[in-house]
Amino acid sequence: MKNKTSLFTKFRQSRLSWPLLALLLIFIFDGIYAPGFFKLGIVDGHLYGNLIDVINNGAPLVLVAIGMTMVIATGGVDLSVGAVIAISAAMGAVLINPAFGNELISNDILTQNVSRTPLGLIVLANLAAGTACGLWNGFLVSRAKIQPMVATLILMVAGRGIAQLITNGQIMTIYYTPYFFFGNGYILGIPVAVYIVLGVLALAWLLVRKTSIGLFVESVGINAESTYYSGISEKNVKLLAYTFCGFCSAIAGLILSSYVHSADANNIGLNYELDGILSVVIGGTLMAGGRFSLAASVIGALVIRTFTITMYTIGVPANALLAAKAVLVLVVILLYSDQARNIINNLFERKGRRKDA
Amino acid sequence: MHKIKTFLLKNGPLLATIAIFILVYAIGGQLYPAMKKPQVFLNLFINNASLLIISIGMTVVVIMGGIDLSVGAMIALSSVASAALLQNNLNPILVMVLMLLMGIGLGFVMGCIIHYLKVEAFVVTLMGQFFARGMAYVINESSVTIKNEFYNFLALTKIHLPYFEKAYVYIPTLAGIVLLIFTFILLTSTRFGRTVYAIGNNEQSALLMGLPVARTKLIVYSFSGFCSALAGIVFSVSLLSGYGGYAQSMEMDAIASVVIGGTALTGGTGTVLGTLFGVMINGIIVSILQFNGTLTSWWTRIGVGVLTLIFIGIQSLFYVGKKEK
Numbered sequence: 001m002k003n004k005t006s007l008f009t010k011f012r013q014s015r016l017s018w019p020l021l022a023l024l025l026i027f028i029f030d031g032i033y034a035p036g037f038f039k040l041g042i043v044d045g046h047l048y049g050n051l052i053d054v055i056n057n058g059a060p061l062v063l064v065a066i067g068m069t070m071v072i073a074t075g076g077v078d079l080s081v082g083a084v085i086a087i088s089a090a091m092g093a094v095l096i097n098p099a100f101g102n103e104l105i106s107n108d109i110l111t112q113n114v115s116r117t118p119l120g121l122i123v124l125a126n127l128a129a130g131t132a133c134g135l136w137n138g139f140l141v142s143r144a145k146i147q148p149m150v151a152t153l154i155l156m157v158a159g160r161g162i163a164q165l166i167t168n169g170q171i172m173t174i175y176y177t178p179y180f181f182f183g184n185g186y187i188l189g190i191p192v193a194v195y196i197v198l199g200v201l202a203l204a205w206l207l208v209r210k211t212s213i214g215l216f217v218e219s220v221g222i223n224a225e226s227t228y229y230s231g232i233s234e235k236n237v238k239l240l241a242y243t244f245c246g247f248c249s250a251i252a253g254l255i256l257s258s259y260v261h262s263a264d265a266n267n268i269g270l271n272y273e274l275d276g277i278l279s280v281v282i283g284g285t286l287m288a289g290g291r292f293s294l295a296a297s298v299i300g301a302l303v304i305r306t307f308t309i310t311m312y313t314i315g316v317p318a319n320a321l322l323a324a325k326a327v328l329v330l331v332v333i334l335l336y337s338d339q340a341r342n343i344i345n346n347l348f349e350r351k352g353r354r355k356d357a
Numbered sequence: 358m359h360k361i362k363t364f365l366l367k368n369g370p371l372l373a374t375i376a377i378f379i380l381v382y383a384i385g386g387q388l389y390p391a392m393k394k395p396q397v398f399l400n401l402f403i404n405n406a407s408l409l410i411i412s413i414g415m416t417v418v419v420i421m422g423g424i425d426l427s428v429g430a431m432i433a434l435s436s437v438a439s440a441a442l443l444q445n446n447l448n449p450i451l452v453m454v455l456m457l458l459m460g461i462g463l464g465f466v467m468g469c470i471i472h473y474l475k476v477e478a479f480v481v482t483l484m485g486q487f488f489a490r491g492m493a494y495v496i497n498e499s500s501v502t503i504k505n506e507f508y509n510f511l512a513l514t515k516i517h518l519p520y521f522e523k524a525y526v527y528i529p530t531l532a533g534i535v536l537l538i539f540t541f542i543l544l545t546s547t548r549f550g551r552t553v554y555a556i557g558n559n560e561q562s563a564l565l566m567g568l569p570v571a572r573t574k575l576i577v578y579s580f581s582g583f584c585s586a587l588a589g590i591v592f593s594v595s596l597l598s599g600y601g602g603y604a605q606s607m608e609m610d611a612i613a614s615v616v617i618g619g620t621a622l623t624g625g626t627g628t629v630l631g632t633l634f635g636v637m638i639n640g641i642i643v644s645i646l647q648f649n650g651t652l653t654s655w656w657t658r659i660g661v662g663v664l665t666l667i668f669i670g671i672q673s674l675f676y677v678g679k680k681e682k
Contacts, residue, residue: 077479146669149424149479150622154669157609158662164655265655274483287477319498319601323491329484333476 018335019283019299026306034313042189050309052191057259058305059193060085060252064272065279065301066204066294067134067248070241072280075221075289076141076148078242081249081276083159084133085269088253090163091129093172093263095122096179119178126254127247133159134246138239156273163265171264174257183259193255200251204244204294217241221289275304278325282332304328370619370668374634377664381641389648395524401640402530406595407432407588407604409533409636412611412618413540414584416632419615420544421577422557422624423478427467427485428585429607431460433600434489435589440501440599449507456586463489464582468575486608493601500600503593511594529591536584540629553577557624613661614639617668638664 030037040049064081071078095117117125133155140151174180185192208214216237219227227234252272257263281287282303283296307328311321334340385392402409411428418425435456442452463485470481515525544550552573555563564570593599612622618635620627642660 144670147622150616150665150669153609153612154662154666157613157665158659161655161658161662165659169655274487277480277483281480287480317494317498319494320491322487323495326484326486326488326491329480329487330470333470333474333480333484339474 016293016296016299019296019303022282022303022332023299023306026303026310030306030310030313034310037310037313050313054302054305054309055194055197056191057309058302059191059197060256060259060269061272061275061279061305062197062298062301063200063248063252063255064276065283065297066200067245068276068280069283069285069292069294069297070204070208070217071148071245072277072285072287073217073221073289073292074238074241075224076238076241077152077277077287078137078245079149079152079273080133080137080155080159081245081252082269082272083156083163084130084246084249085253085256085272086160086163086263086265087133087166088126088130088250089257089263089268090166090172090265092122092126092179092254092257093174094166094168095125096174096176097172122179123254127250130250130253131243131247134243134249135239137246138242141242142235142238160265163263167263167265169265171262173262175261180258180261183255183257193259196251196255200248201294201298207244208294213237213240218291221292275301278329278332279304281329281336284336371628371631371634374617374619374631374638374668377667378634378638378641381638381645385641385645385648388645392644392648395518395521397644399518399524399526399530401637401644402533403526403595404643405636405640406530406533407592408607408610408614408639409633410536410588410591411581411585411607412614412632412636413533413536413629414581415608415611415615416618416620416627416629417540417544417553417577418478418581419612419620419622420557420624420627421553421574422560423471423574423577424482424612424622425464425467425485425578425581425585426479426482426608427463427489428581428588428611429604429609430486430489430493431463431582431585432589432592432604432607433602434493434496435460435586436593436596436599436603437493437496437501437601438599439590439593440503441496443503443505443508444501449505453590456590457583460582460584460586460589461579462582464579464585465575467582468578471578472571472574490601496601497599498601500598503597503599508594508597512597527595529594532587532591536587537629537633544629549573549576554625557626559625610639610661613665616665617661619668 037050040051042048064085068078068081097116137152137155140146140154141148144151182192182196187195208217216227216232219230219232220234220237224234227237249269249272253269256268260268262268277287279300280292280297281300283293283298283300285292285297304325307325308321311324312318316324382392382398391397411432415425415428438459439452439456442455443449467481467485470476471478511528514528516528516531518524518526544553552563552568552570555566555568556570556573560570589604592603596603614635615627615632616622616635617638618627618631618633620631639661642657642664646656
């Protein structure tokens with residue numbers, strides 16, 4: 001009996017357990033209401049099915065969630081990720097088919113399967129654009145001392161304008177096939193996007209768990225001032241977090257634009273900032289900053305993706321999905337609130353103690 | 358001399374906002390003489406009526422140290438809901454009352470979750486945004502036209518101003534101005550207004566002073582809900598239709614207007630009068646772009662972004678410098 005309690009306690013205290021439970025609940029729901037959900041097939045040597053869709057379509061969101069986790073752990077928030085995605089996508093599209101200035105571009109140039117710039121340079125430019133945006137956010141937050149919400153709001157409002165400036169206001173369709181590799185390619189039957197996500201996750205994990213940066217990030221999130229007095233440059237820690245978030249969003253923009261074969265400055269990556277924040281919240285990282293878990297945020301992002309695809313599978317229209325998502329968030333908020341925690345604690349552990357709600 | 362100095366320091370951000378508004382307007386007037394017509398000035402009010410209304414609600418919320426991201430979606434929801442109800446031949450007055458009640462109700466629920474469950478206002482109102490926009494699409498996925506005599510009357514009746522020839526506003530435009538005056542008095546000369554500022558400065562001390570924190574918070578979020586429902590009515594009257602996709606990311610315009618108007622997002626300082634000028638600056642940029650004709654709408658976004666940045670700079674000059682020990 002005692003062993004059972006301790007196992008339960010261990011489960012309750014693990015950061016991964018809540019998001020995993022949420023994912024499990026959605027899977028159980030799928031098992032009952034959408035029987036075809038778990039079906040996996042192989043078409044043209046690629047794995048194929050709803051689950052693959054979750055990780056393939058979810059890759060950009062997972063990337064954003066990883067970056068967002070770092071930012072939120074420092075006690076900030078990055079509202080500009082959607083705009084950064086648009087800028088990165090616009091950068092890629094424009095380097096393939098240069099559309100600077102007001103010159104009209106004839107259709108036959110645009111539809112050719114060629115690039116004006118080498119692929120490596122395009123990827124580099126994408127990443128550089130996003131990282132520069134992150135650097136700008138980090139600069140505003142750490143050096144100019146602007147509240148994170150406002151500082152990133154500026155880029156959120158202006159970012160899509162900048163992206164349109166880059167693409168000259170056009171929705172640029174991409175016809176250059178090698179570019180599609182990132183979003184549509186497969187290696188050993190598994191989408192390339194998955195490898196990219198794993199790579200970034202490994203990089204982030206090494207960065208925060210094998211060096212002391214993770215510790216610094218958490219300490220800045222808990223108390224920036226005392227971190228400063230203990231001799232850690234809280235400014236640089238914040239700068240790094242926002243830059244990393246920009247970098248992650250840039251990769252997300254690369255994958256997204258490659259997946260949909262176009263760069264639409266107004267709509268690409270729309271609402272990603274919201275989904276990203278929700279992923280982190282579902283993952284159990286507090287909005288106030290402090291302790292964080294990359295894995296939990298990744299699972300949080302997958303929960304959102306799975307939930308979305310589940311809703312599509314059972315026939316909820318795309319637009320009404322927002323209301324369903326709101327209900328999901330409400331449930332998560334209620335589960336994670338102090339009151340709910342107290343009730344659970346009172347129920348299972350502190351039976352002898354006075355209830356303090 | 359000393360008095361002037363304190364006055365300047367106290368009202369610095371507001372004065373800066375007004376100065377920039379006059380400057381931008383003057384530049385516009387120089388470039389395009391047609392902009393000097395009084396009607397162009399009145400058009401600022403006509404075109405930005407609903408933005409002004411939600412910005413007023415947002416100002417009160419922000420002064421209290423919160424934020425409300427649901428306002429844009431609430432406009433969409435109340436426009437669709439009223440259009441759908443009018444299609445079923447409900448009394449238009451009743452429809453408006455229902456919409457306002459719905460706005461107050463949703464704001465109240467969000468306020469309850471924020472206050473009693475101690476969840477970040479940001480996350481809760483984000484949820485409210487999802488919910489409202491989703492429900493708007495559940496009601497109807499496409500645009501619904503409003504064919505109602507009373508709504509037509511509201512939308513098309515011009516009120517001519519005295520002393521100005523050919524200068525007019527529409528009836529819904531007045532709603533924003535009335536609300537502005539009401540909120541101005543509410544914030545500056547009532548006990549409730551002082552409580553809002555006190556909570557924005559420091560919620561803990563406000564609570565310890567015995568101020569009704571819970572009640573005030575709930576009222577403020579309900580007020581913001583009320584404002585966004587009212588803005589939705591104004592929006593649906595001016596377009597004579599309702600659609601779930603209306604007012605996309607308008608909450609961001611509202612926040613930008615509030616910030617440009619000199620209200621600090623940290624809470625505790627700000628005026629609703631500044632917000633009026635924030636909205637007008639937003640509108641004047643759009644007007645200049647329209648008069649120019651060759652520049653495209655994305656410049657609005659960049660312009661608003663840059664202005665927000667400038668104003669945050671001004672704010673930190675006035676407020677943050679003062680707050681730091």
